[in-house]
Amino acid sequence: TQLLEQSPQFLSIQEGENLTVYCNSSSVFSSLQWYRQEPGEGPVLLVTVVTGGEVKKLKRLTFQFGDARKDSSLHITAAQPGDTGLYLCAGGKAGGGNKLTFGTGTQLKVEL
């Protein structure tokens, strides 16, 4: 059972465009992480959010955790080819140790 749905599944844009990726669930999570994965490699953590309504910025990337802690979004401003990759959200639950439930993934391609 996939508890975290991401949209869109695929996104192909031109350099300089803005985009938003969504991560939605019917479950409440105590934390939400975003990872980026490049071909042939494992995912790499971008950010962790733990408070409902929390917004974090990482250069051109803005991450938001929903007020009810059931959803999250990732917004990229002025996308660059280096942003290309598979973006994964992952939710953690209190009492679950560090066990994560991963989202379905969003494959982003940024072209020149």
Next chain:
Amino acid sequence: GAGVSQSPSNKVTEKGKDVELRCDPISGHTALYWYRQSLGQGLEFLIYFQGNSAPDKSGLPSDRFSAERTGGSVSTLTIQRTQQEDSAVYLCASSSGLAIETQYFGPGTRLLVL
């Protein structure tokens, strides 16, 4: 080593054969995870080891899958009587074991069952 390593990087096997996948976590990390990833998809949790506690095996898809972690370090994921639907990338991650921690992933083992 500096990061999580996995071996082999690629494995091609015939249906019905057993395979063993190895993971070397970051030194000192008490938590170790195995995930499975189909092409371009999200990660499916398989099993989680935390220190000396009994592993969380809730994600193993069938009794053909098993894993062990010897000496609290290296882990082996074994798939018996492989099926074509077992073809995927198997990823290992480790973390310090604290809640809300970063999981550090290895590059994965690409398994193809013919």
